[in-house]
Amino acid sequence: MAVSACVSCAAATPLNINEPRMTRRSTFKFRLYVADDTMNSAQATANLQALCKTHLPGRHEIEIVDVFKDPQRAILEGIRMTPTLLRLAPLPIRRIVGTLVDTQRVLETLGLVTNVL
Amino acid sequence: MKLDHLSSPALRKAPSGITGFDEITGGGLPRGRTTLLLGGPGSGKTIFALQYLINGARVYGEPGIFVAFEETSQRILANAASFDWKLDQLRKKKLLFIDAQPSYDLVQTGDFDLCGMLAGLGLQAAQMKARRIVFDALDILLALLPDLSARRREIYRLHEWLVSRGLTSIVTLKARADEANSITQQPYGFMQFMVDCSVILNHSLIAGVSQRDMRVQKYRGSSFDENESPFVIGDAGFDVAIVRTLGRDDAKVTNERVTSGIKRLDTMLGGGYYRAACVLITGFPGTAKTTLSGAFAQAACGRGERTLFVSFDSDGTEVIRNLASVGIRLGRYLKSGVLRMVSARTIVGSAETSLVRIKAIAAEHKARCLVIDPVSALANSGSQLAAHGVGQRLIDWSKADRITLVCTSLLNEIAGKSETDSTLHISTLADTWIHLSYVVQAGERNRGMSIIKSRGTAHSNQVRELILSNSGVTLADIFTAGGEVLMGTMRWQKESAERVEDEVAEVAGRLKLVTLDAEQAELEVRLKAVQTELVAKQVEKTLLARTTASRKAVILHGSERMRELRGGDAPKHK
Numbered sequence A: 001m002a003v004s005a006c007v008s009c010a011a012a013t014p015l016n017i018n019e020p021r022m023t024r025r026s027t028f029k030f031r032l033y034v035a036d037d038t039m040n041s042a043q044a045t046a047n048l049q050a051l052c053k054t055h056l057p058g059r060h061e062i063e064i065v066d067v068f069k070d071p072q073r074a075i076l077e078g079i080r081m082t083p084t085l086l087r088l089a090p091l092p093i094r095r096i097v098g099t100l101v102d103t104q105r106v107l108e109t110l111g112l113v114t115n116v117l
Numbered sequence B: 001m002k003l004d005h006l007s008s009p010a011l012r013k014a015p016s017g018i019t020g021f022d023e024i025t026g027g028g029l030p031r032g033r034t035t036l037l038l039g040g041p042g043s044g045k046t047i048f049a050l051q052y053l054i055n056g057a058r059v060y061g062e063p064g065i066f067v068a069f070e071e072t073s074q075r076i077l078a079n080a081a082s083f084d085w086k087l088d089q090l091r092k093k094k095l096l097f098i099d100a101q102p103s104y105d106l107v108q109t110g111d112f113d114l115c116g117m118l119a120g121l122g123l124q125a126a127q128m129k130a131r132r133i134v135f136d137a138l139d140i141l142l143a144l145l146p147d148l149s150a151r152r153r154e155i156y157r158l159h160e161w162l163v164s165r166g167l168t169s170i171v172t173l174k175a176r177a178d179e180a181n182s183i184t185q186q187p188y189g190f191m192q193f194m195v196d197c198s199v200i201l202n203h204s205l206i207a208g209v210s211q212r213d214m215r216v217q218k219y220r221g222s223s224f225d226e227n228e229s230p231f232v233i234g235d236a237g238f239d240v241a242i243v244r245t246l247g248r249d250d251a252k253v254t255n256e257r258v259t260s261g262i263k264r265l266d267t268m269l270g271g272g273y274y275r276a277a278c279v280l281i282t283g284f285p286g287t288a289k290t291t292l293s294g295a296f297a298q299a300a301c302g303r304g305e306r307t308l309f310v311s312f313d314s315d316g317t318e319v320i321r322n323l324a325s326v327g328i329r330l331g332r333y334l335k336s337g338v339l340r341m342v343s344a345r346t347i348v349g350s351a352e353t354s355l356v357r358i359k360a361i362a363a364e365h366k367a368r369c370l371v372i373d374p375v376s377a378l379a380n381s382g383s384q385l386a387a388h389g390v391g392q393r394l395i396d397w398s399k400a401d402r403i404t405l406v407c408t409s410l411l412n413e414i415a416g417k418s419e420t421d422s423t424l425h426i427s428t429l430a431d432t433w434i435h436l437s438y439v440v441q442a443g444e445r446n447r448g449m450s451i452i453k454s455r456g457t458a459h460s461n462q463v464r465e466l467i468l469s470n471s472g473v474t475l476a477d478i479f480t481a482g483g484e485v486l487m488g489t490m491r492w493q494k495e496s497a498e499r500v501e502d503e504v505a506e507v508a509g510r511l512k513l514v515t516l517d518a519e520q521a522e523l524e525v526r527l528k529a530v531q532t533e534l535v536a537k538q539v540e541k542t543l544l545a546r547t548t549a550s551r552k553a554v555i556l557h558g559s560e561r562m563r564e565l566r567g568g569d570a571p572k573h574k
Helices: A039-055 A071-077 A103-110 B003-007 B045-058 B073-080 B115-127 B138-142 B148-165 B177-181 B189-194 B263-268 B289-302 B316-324 B331-336 B351-365 B375-380 B384-400 B488-566
Strands: A028-034 A060-066 A084-089 A094-097 B034-039 B064-068 B095-099 B132-136 B168-174 B197-206 B209-219 B229-234 B237-240 B278-283 B307-311 B339-343 B369-373 B404-410 B432-441 B444-454 B464-469 B472-476 B479-481 B484-486
Touching (some): A039 A060, A039 A103, A071 B115, B034 B189, B045 B064, B045 B073, B045 B095, B045 B132, B045 B168, B045 B237, B064 B115, B073 B095, B095 B115, B115 B148, B138 B148, B138 B168, B229 B351, B263 B472, B278 B384, B289 B404, B289 B432, B307 B316, B316 B331, B316 B339, B351 B369, B375 B404, B384 B404, B444 B488, B479 B488
Parallel strands (some): A028 A060, B064 B095, B132 B168, B278 B432, B307 B339, B307 B369, B369 B404
Antiparallel strands (some): A028 A084, B197 B209, B229 B237, B444 B464
């Protein structure tokens, strides 16, 4: 699997209630929890990478955590379902479960599109 | 799977520790396998599953994990605090709660699987050496999956994971009771085919009274009680009612006797009731059933045996006051703690609930003697069929715990005069059956008592009159006159008539004796006179003889002298 550089992220940063004004220059940090190389996980990985390539070229970091290799992190983060995508930055943390097949919905949740009329 | 697993002769079981359930299933849940727990809302799925884990951790040394999909673990713990499980005493190492509620604002696109949860659980199960696991309300999570095939896939994934870990698990799913029986209409019906054991919990209303039932639908590789078993959720959690199942030893029997509290009744029964027997006292209202059972309670307390008196009709203090009027004083025993009075009017619910409450109080009080007055009240609410089963289990339980049980049963006067208690059918199971009745005669109502049956003892066939006075309870012989039984004042009249007759006869006897004495004396006097006369006669006779002899001699001598004087003849000399 082609994976972007794994960057340590600020998971422990307290959640900011007031969503800061997103700047066009901010970097998106993602963490994707996957389960081995199951179909769902592979699809989610591919969908996320394609999405980043299109909408966030050069300003995204993706960390991939395999729950079977590191179950402790799955417990700590309360991951029940795989695949689960966390948007760690910009805050607040956003969580999406599933194969990320509905691109429009994913983009809306991640704040990458302004509400289209 | 592995060959050695297939060749293992008997299915091993993990005891649930839930009263009655292990008996129904012959030892508990299938070890290392999955049990499906189905039931509607409020049917007790979560409580059952939680109790299974708690017993496992506390009693059987098997740590467990509770995965909560619906309620948060905090709420489950708060609800569990109402039971006397002392959950906070269980260390976290032994019992782990995992919150797995999908968050309400969860964004989901596309398919997903449960691998994340299973990976985490696998680590935690290994860390705490868990042997048991519960997935509570799995349907909540499954409902998020996009289609049926995805649900099926995840259930198989979960099942495979459980089997590979060797965890004995319970999965609870919501199902309405009627749906649970028609599996094809079930959203997760296929789960019932997949699991090794399936249990259905049912909560229904029968005649306005809550009734809970449990049924084991399937149990691979094991026999089980296939019938519906009523159960109650009490302070200690589940209590599944079981009728004596096969393989259980009969309660130990004894020849020891305990007094009925009435001396003459003991004699009639050949020494009293048997210890651990079930005594049934039937009768119409006001035939002194409570009094008879009160006498038993008083005697039991007098021996220092802890006694429980359950009254459905009136308050405990009322019973004590009323019994004091017939010389049965229970107040002092209540004070000393030997006796415990329970007003069962405070127990609401089905017959099953009442039985569970009575059992719990009896165990708490360590009762050796138990009075239930009247037991027929059990049948007043809820299903008649269930009440019948309760009667049977009541007797089974008291025998097994070696409690001497005296229960009264009210007969319905309107329903007829038949000497049966049709509602509970205790009469056939009771060891001793005493029947109290009214005999209306000569403008009076008197209480009659008879022993209809008493197993294993010779007993009197007589109807006796039961007399209540402020000095106590006694039995009186009754008179039979011309085929009629005499009781009350008629008996008293008969008794006094006999007393008068007795006196007359005695006087006559004495008079006769005096007369005879006089006659005897008279005769004796006469006898004396005659004897004296006899002596006189004898004397006279002797005198006469002597006179005659001397006269003869004189005459003889005189003639000789004359001859001499005449000189004619020579005197004759010898």
